[in-house]
Amino acid sequence: MRKKVGSLDIYKYLPKINCKKCGEKTCMAFGSQLIERKVELKDCPHLKRESLKSLEEILAPAVREVVFGELPVSIGGEEVLYRHELTYFNQTAIAIDIHDEMGKEELSKRIKFVNNFSHERIGETLTLQAIAIRNRSGDAAKFEKCVEETAKRTKKALILCSWNFEALNKALEIIGHKKPLIYAATKDTWKEVGGLAVKYNCPVAVFADNDISELKSVVNALQRMGIDDIVVDPGSRLGPCTLQLFVMLRRSAMDEDKVLNRPILGVPAAVYLQGGNGLKEAMAASLMMAKYADLIILHNIEIWALLPILTLRQNLYTDPRRPVRVEAGIKEFGSPDENSPVLLTTNFALTYYTVASDIESAKVDCYLIVLDTDGIGVEAAVAGRQLSASRVKKAIDETGIGKKVRHKKMAIPGLAARISGELEQLCGWKILIGPNDSSDIGKFIEGRWKA
């Protein structure tokens, strides 16, 4: 297992002048923030070249980070096997496939889809990162044309997928400067494909079907050519071994294998295209993401399949070190006046954004008091006393909500009903118990609030 870097290992190389230019109080503090990856080496202007080099080496993540694309996408760069040990850093990048025999209409539909796709969830905008262009025809000229067309219509990162060296070569002549990911070098084509990676300074994916020794040999051969930006694809057959390969690759990286410490590419699209369907593909995507895929290629673009995939990615890459919370205080929705309703919720991001989006879609003008519950949701906060009558009273006083409205009436979440009696006594406001789920807020305001 990798030795954990201590702050003293880092401190040695820092200027030790505590000038605070990095934003930290001391060099020591900067050092520990470096380990947590909350600051970067370039934040310290006083680092000497040699120190910089040593620090870069010490701080290099267990899994090498690879960046590709015109709109750059970073993959890999991971430090731990299990998210609770620190956090996962670079979300699995998601690419959608197209191919060089696709009809014009479908092609532009899919490109547009990737360009425009965005889904708001808990204050985060979830998007797709890349387009994988398949050389389905096997023909170099067709591929070149398709790549050229695609590059004109998108800024998303591109993955050039072909077994044909000539096709890759032609495509790179056109878009090599956009830093696409080249797929794939194999044991038969490593020299030529590696040559392209060197010539165009592009990252390259290595493919070896189900054979890590072969994968390692090809990566090693590319390394000898001076190529560092390598992604590995051990094959996505989804046999009993697929996940084992993924896990072993990631474990090797943690064991300081300097050949296999690469971002992993998984291809759920292969599951779909080989007689599967959207449901199976989504399951394949999920299991690959849960076990270390840093980049996946999908075929299905139905929203019902993308939602769970994107949500799982968001969950897995949530930083366990900081509860996702929003700022406490009063939030205004629409244009509230002195007669508008006052609602209460918690500052747990999931709760807040759910409630906020429900208020927005119900189009009610109102004030929402966001209580500081240390980022805990309603029910758990009631149980843990972060959502208590006295805390709510304090929030009423501190936010000055009493001056914004003429009434003294507030709705609390149904799941916090337990505190309503005590709260009414303590603050003298009339407390209405709202519905359990905020999706009913619109109805609630129309009915109970106005009654």
Added chain:
Amino acid sequence: MTDISRLIEALKQAEQIEMEGIKVVADELELTVSPLSVLPAVKKVAPEYSVQTFEKPLVKYRGEVSPVRLGNTKAEGGTRNHSITVGGDKTMPFESENPSKPAVAFDVFDMKIPLPSPVRMHFEEVLEDPAEWAKLCVDKYGADMVTIHLISTDPGIKDTTAREAAKTVEDVLQAVKVPMIIGGSGNPDKDPEVLKKAAEAAQGERCLINSVSMNLDYKKIGSACLDNGHAVLSWTQLDINNQKTLNKHLFSIGLKKEDIIMDPTTAPLGYGLEFSFSTMERIRLAALKGDDDLQMPIASGTTNAWGAREAWMKAPEWGDWEKRGPLWEAVTAMSLWLAGCNLFMMICPTSIELFKSMVDVLSSDKKEITDDMNWIGL
């Protein structure tokens, strides 16, 4: 002189030479190197493919997860057609061995409850009759385990008596011959009595009694399990220390590792799944590293996935509900399996089938999704 001749000999074989900080001291030195092969010194070795061998990174653990067997067949003094063993894992999932095959139990309720339509559509005719509901699960959907939830016993719902609830358990045991899980209503005051009576009614069948927690009379339920030969589900809320404490209490009553399954709570996909995922991973790692208090299989109330609005809301803008809902449950199950979970309590036949089929693909030789690696050309 011999050194020089050796150098020259060596040069004959080299494709390329790299000189760095060399000082040559000689009277006369004649090197005949063809000008073509004189390259600037670069940090590069000649392209070469050399076969590398990969050695599996070793993982050795001190501990392992105890297997828990559910369902007694005739030979074991019960009336079940088969028994199911969960747990027994020796590594983290897919580390060097595949994880143990997950067990899936179908949820059945003792009264009609509101269900989202992608689930309800499968059970429309049987919602009022738990025995028929269970039968449908087994006969039509191939359930190899069933959970009967005695939720009508909740004083706030129907306040069905423990005796009536026990009768329901008997009916279901009659109707289907698969191993069974018996669940209460979640009411901490009522559950001990209900689950005790149910455990007695199911004596000798080796059911899983669902569940005990810190805030109810776990002694009463635990003892009923011991006396009647059942296993017990030890339920806590995303808190490893609480899980350890509760397990210790159960040990002190006399229950063994082979009698306990842990439910550390399932927060569904999009609604805290990351908590459940990491809690399960941490529990499993602790078990493998030798923590005696956590070396039991893990269970998930995966049905909770339907509490996520992306699952229960029709919301046409989120695409086909009849696919999205079941997928939500199946993805929740799949990710928790990969975190170490062994037993899944699920509700939607579509989700269950999808989850099981993926598990089969991953852990057996069944090659449904296959060989042709040329995905580029498809």
